[in-house]
Amino acid sequence: MNKNFSFKLHFPILVFGIAAPFLFPGLQLQIATLWVMVLFALTWDIMGGQMGYNSLGNIMFFGIGMYTSVLFQVGQFAEIGAYTAAHGGDDFTFTNAQYYQGLVIGIIMSGVVAAIAAAALGWTVFGLRGPYFAIGTLGMAIAAGELMGTWEWVGAGSGISVPVFPGSAEARSLLFYFLCFGAAVLTFVVLQWVYKTRFGLAVNAIRDDEEKAEAMGIHTVRYKTVAWAISAFFVGISGALFGNITGIIEPLEVAFPTVTFGIFMVAMTLLGGKGTLWGPVLGAVLFHTLKEVTWTYFLGWQWVALGVLIIINVVFFQQGIMGWLMEKFPEKFGIVVENKEATR
Amino acid sequence: MVLVAAPVFNVQLLLDGLFIGATFALAAYGLALVWGVMNVKNLAQGDFVIMGGYIAWWLGTQGIHPLWGLPIAIVVMFAFGWGIYVTIIRRVIDKDLFTSLLATFGLAIVIAQLLNLMFGPEVQTAESDFAIRQILGVVTVAEIKVLAFVLCGILALAVVIFMKKSRMGQAIRATAQDPRAARVMGIDTDKVYAFTFSLNAAICGAAGALISMIWVIQPFYGISYSIRSFVIVTAAGFGNLPGVIMAGLGLGVMENYSGFVLGAEFQQATVVGLLLLVLIWRQVQQRKLRQVVS
Amino acid sequence: MTNYVIEVEGVSKSFGGVVANKGISMKVPDGKITGLIGPNGSGKTTLFNSIVGYHPIDEGSIKFKGEEISKYRVPQIARLGLLRTFQQTRIYSNMNCIENMLISIPHRKMKFVDMFGEREAKETMEEVDRLLDFVGLYEKRKLRSGDLSFGQQKLLEFAMALMNKPEVLLLDEPTAGINPTLINGLIDRLRRANEEFGITLFVIEHNMRVIMNMAENIYCLAHGEMLAHGNPEEIQNDQSVIDAYLGAH
Ligand SMILES: Nc1ncnc2c1ncn2[C@@H]1O[C@H](COP(=O)(O)OP(=O)(O)OP(=O)(O)O)[C@@H](O)[C@H]1O
Ligand SMILES: [Mg+2]
Numbered sequence: 001m002n003k004n005f006s007f008k009l010h011f012p013i014l015v016f017g018i019a020a021p022f023l024f025p026g027l028q029l030q031i032a033t034l035w036v037m038v039l040f041a042l043t044w045d046i047m048g049g050q051m052g053y054n055s056l057g058n059i060m061f062f063g064i065g066m067y068t069s070v071l072f073q074v075g076q077f078a079e080i081g082a083y084t085a086a087h088g089g090d091d092f093t094f095t096n097a098q099y100y101q102g103l104v105i106g107i108i109m110s111g112v113v114a115a116i117a118a119a120a121l122g123w124t125v126f127g128l129r130g131p132y133f134a135i136g137t138l139g140m141a142i143a144a145g146e147l148m149g150t151w152e153w154v155g156a157g158s159g160i161s162v163p164v165f166p167g168s169a170e171a172r173s174l175l176f177y178f179l180c181f182g183a184a185v186l187t188f189v190v191l192q193w194v195y196k197t198r199f200g201l202a203v204n205a206i207r208d209d210e211e212k213a214e215a216m217g218i219h220t221v222r223y224k225t226v227a228w229a230i231s232a233f234f235v236g237i238s239g240a241l242f243g244n245i246t247g248i249i250e251p252l253e254v255a256f257p258t259v260t261f262g263i264f265m266v267a268m269t270l271l272g273g274k275g276t277l278w279g280p281v282l283g284a285v286l287f288h289t290l291k292e293v294t295w296t297y298f299l300g301w302q303w304v305a306l307g308v309l310i311i312i313n314v315v316f317f318q319q320g321i322m323g324w325l326m327e328k329f330p331e332k333f334g335i336v337v338e339n340k341e342a343t344r
Numbered sequence: 345m346v347l348v349a350a351p352v353f354n355v356q357l358l359l360d361g362l363f364i365g366a367t368f369a370l371a372a373y374g375l376a377l378v379w380g381v382m383n384v385k386n387l388a389q390g391d392f393v394i395m396g397g398y399i400a401w402w403l404g405t406q407g408i409h410p411l412w413g414l415p416i417a418i419v420v421m422f423a424f425g426w427g428i429y430v431t432i433i434r435r436v437i438d439k440d441l442f443t444s445l446l447a448t449f450g451l452a453i454v455i456a457q458l459l460n461l462m463f464g465p466e467v468q469t470a471e472s473d474f475a476i477r478q479i480l481g482v483v484t485v486a487e488i489k490v491l492a493f494v495l496c497g498i499l500a501l502a503v504v505i506f507m508k509k510s511r512m513g514q515a516i517r518a519t520a521q522d523p524r525a526a527r528v529m530g531i532d533t534d535k536v537y538a539f540t541f542s543l544n545a546a547i548c549g550a551a552g553a554l555i556s557m558i559w560v561i562q563p564f565y566g567i568s569y570s571i572r573s574f575v576i577v578t579a580a581g582f583g584n585l586p587g588v589i590m591a592g593l594g595l596g597v598m599e600n601y602s603g604f605v606l607g608a609e610f611q612q613a614t615v616v617g618l619l620l621l622v623l624i625w626r627q628v629q630q631r632k633l634r635q636v637v638s
Numbered sequence: 639m640t641n642y643v644i645e646v647e648g649v650s651k652s653f654g655g656v657v658a659n660k661g662i663s664m665k666v667p668d669g670k671i672t673g674l675i676g677p678n679g680s681g682k683t684t685l686f687n688s689i690v691g692y693h694p695i696d697e698g699s700i701k702f703k704g705e706e707i708s709k710y711r712v713p714q715i716a717r718l719g720l721l722r723t724f725q726q727t728r729i730y731s732n733m734n735c736i737e738n739m740l741i742s743i744p745h746r747k748m749k750f751v752d753m754f755g756e757r758e759a760k761e762t763m764e765e766v767d768r769l770l771d772f773v774g775l776y777e778k779r780k781l782r783s784g785d786l787s788f789g790q791q792k793l794l795e796f797a798m799a800l801m802n803k804p805e806v807l808l809l810d811e812p813t814a815g816i817n818p819t820l821i822n823g824l825i826d827r828l829r830r831a832n833e834e835f836g837i838t839l840f841v842i843e844h845n846m847r848v849i850m851n852m853a854e855n856i857y858c859l860a861h862g863e864m865l866a867h868g869n870p871e872e873i874q875n876d877q878s879v880i881d882a883y884l885g886a887h
Binding site for chain 1 (some may be wrong): 439441442452453461574610612616617619626
């Protein structure tokens with residue numbers, strides 16, 4: 001995409017992101033969620049859009065990150081089993097220093113553990129192509145939620161609560177807002193950079209023809225593993241943040257929401273246009289705004305509407321907004337015949 | 345272990361597993377059909393099943409015996425399947441496979457949520473008022489389960505005969521072999537696809553109606569049935585009816601055992617675990633075709 | 639004394655009941671152009687696939703520069719410098735020509751951090767421009783490669799192969815589907831790739847004029863077995879080769 005256009009967008013978004021919690025204090029949580037959605041769509045697109053591996057289970061790293069974070073936040077200072085048994089009760093309070101140390105380490109480790117999990121799981125599913133990969137990853141996400149729900153140590157089905165923030169409610173909400181915003185910005189910047197390196201070309205090559213890529217000597221397994229690990233790293237961090245925002249982590253609805261957030265990722269990316277850098281951002285903003293604005297008007301029918309939206313999106317508007325623009329104005333995207341004399 | 349101390353328990357688990365497994369096999373056979381003929385991987389498969397179940401259950405609440413629900417579910421679901429084909433499936437059939445997968449996933453969400461809005465999230469069973477018999481002392485066998493098992497067999501047989509003998513059945517098989525050649529021979533493949541998809545929906549409806557009588561249904565149980573169907577078809581291969589039947593029955597038995605041994609909360613995890621196992625096994629198989637890393 | 643880069647010894651490969659290759663032995667001399675001919679279905683592509691590790695062979699040995707490679711997998715062999723093009727042209731169709739070329743650089747010495755390496759380094763870009771020019775696709779370099787014509791895609795695939803700087807290049811019917819006037823240009827380019835870049839070529843070809851012109855050494859397969867071997871003149875006058883072609887169904 002055109003460089004100028006990209007920069008023209010960066011600045012206002014940055015300004016909006018910083019000013020938003022002060023301009024719309026009542027919408028802090030919604031806008032924080034918006035940034036998480038942007039992160040979701042961007043990370044899903046690494047695999048689904050850029051590499052052609054459509055995962056329906058990336059949400060599993062959200063849950064892994066969430067649990068990892070809370071385990072590090074609590075586990076550094078208390079016995080996990082006792083903590084969950086007491087349902088995070090009053091016996092367990094953390095000093096300010098403990099809280100912040102826990103949070104920082106928790107967030108970092110959530111990304112690291114999720115990335116390691118992705119690299120490890122990659123070995124079991126990367127041999128699967130096309131729909132098998134989608135179904136296999138979906139199965140993994142469901143299994144992860146189910147297994148967490150039976151694991152007493154981490155609170156099983158009733159979940160585990162996150163250490164209580166030591167300040168005011170406003171400060172808490174502001175802190176996590178900026179962490180979410182920061183995570184989304186970091187994701188964007190990192191992806192913008194990696195797509196410009198050899199990595200971007202290699203994953204695109206895998207998408208277009210993996211067998212050819214192998215025959216050309218590309219280290220396909222390496223690229224695939226790293227792609228999933230990058231994706232998982234950021235999703236894991238978003239899980240850590242979201243867990244702290246929610247306050248209590250429950251396996252099925254909060255940590256491994258396969259059919260809500262898990263499918264939103266895909267829907268948002270497709271809406272905006274997969275395989276592009278801005279498409280997922282655009283899709284997430286549109287989708288989330290639309291959802292927040294209309295949700296209450298559907299009077300209980302919102303989920304039906306969501307399903308219908310997904311169907312319409314994939315059936316009639318495959319290429320997404322960015323894809324549509326590219327078809328419409330190819331020359332704006334640098335798709336031109338240039339003859340030799342003009343450029344040399 | 346109870347299973348060792350009281351061997352008759354094994355009989356109970358085995359029988360119950362076979363009874364429910366027969367319905368799994370039936371639904372999986374439907375999936376094998378659409379998968380093999382039109383290469384659509386239908387993630388709404390389980391939701392079709394649950395829909396059939398709700399048809400039978402709802403008729404039961406209206407004072408109509410749920411067994412009548414079986415033919416009605418077949419007819420209603422056939423029509424529903426046709427409608428879905430015309431509005432959605434036809435448009436995704438020649439796109440890449442993820443498209444059809446995702447479109448049917450969207451469909452699954454819609455169906456589950458609609459059922460939830462219409463009938464509420466409670467777990468339901470259609471009352472068929474059949475006797476429950478005792479055999480071997482402690483083993484209980486509900487007559488309805490035996491009846492459902494037999495009906496499953498009859499339905500499967502009917503579909504097989506239909507595929508072999510009828511004109512449409514032959515057209516379906518010809519299309520599955522080679523759609524282009526079928527078209528050259530004057531077969532209307534669009535109609536064949538529509539019929540295949542509807543037939544699958546009808547088969548699911550039948551399986552669901554039976555499940556509502558012998559087990560429980562709930563709006564959000566669909567995904568489990570979809571995954572079960574995928575496990576069975578992936579394990580057996582889609583051109584392999586005896587394989588589908590064996591895998592279906594085996595899955596029913598395995599789930600029953602794991603539910604008993606590990607606890608009911610592991611049932612879903614068992615199904616998904618089996619899915620992953622089957623997929624990994626597939627990869628190992630495929631890797632054999634290529635040279636191993638030295 | 640000639641050096642052989644590829645040495646195939648008693649290789650057999652069957653698919654179910656079909657014996658595609660039976661006890662094939664052959665050698666590709668270093669720095670030369672070697673041809674492989676044979677009627678349709680005689681097992682030429684299968685032999686290529688066996689050499690580049692596309693499928694396991696039933697028996698026999700395949701050596702590349704003296705190293706046994708019959709157990710290696712496709713990317714490993716490619717990274718040794720033994721590259722192939724496909725009979726059905728394969729390119730990365732959603733990427734433009736430049737991108738196709740950029741990702742085709744040699745991956746032999748890639749370390750982990752090179753994954754995030756600069757992709758448009760000056761020398762690389764110059765090489766890309768030069769090779770695209772070489773195959774006559776310079777003007778089209780920013781177009782989606784999937785939108786190129788069939789013949790242009792073939793040329794692009796060839797340019798990608800050169801970009802990879804292989805030591806040996808296995809070409810599966812490079813002239814199929816390319817119009818007769820362009821074929822001469824292509825022969826010329828293949829020759830130049832061989833002479834200027836020093837790439838050993840091993841070429842499957844149905845076009846007798848092309849292969850007789852280019853190769854110094856020709857092997858002929860029929861029904862999965864090695865039928866004849868010799869220089870173009872010997873092959874042209876070999877009765878069994880003529881029979882195989884005439885008798886082919
Ligand atoms: N993957 C496969 N599975 C089954 N049979 C195969 C496979 N690949 C090749 N064959 C069979 O092996 C035989 C040799 O095929 P191959 O592609 O090597 O022929 P070829 O010499 O390249 O022919 P052509 O000149 O038409 O390209 C054929 O009978 C073919 O049907
Ligand atoms: Mg061939």
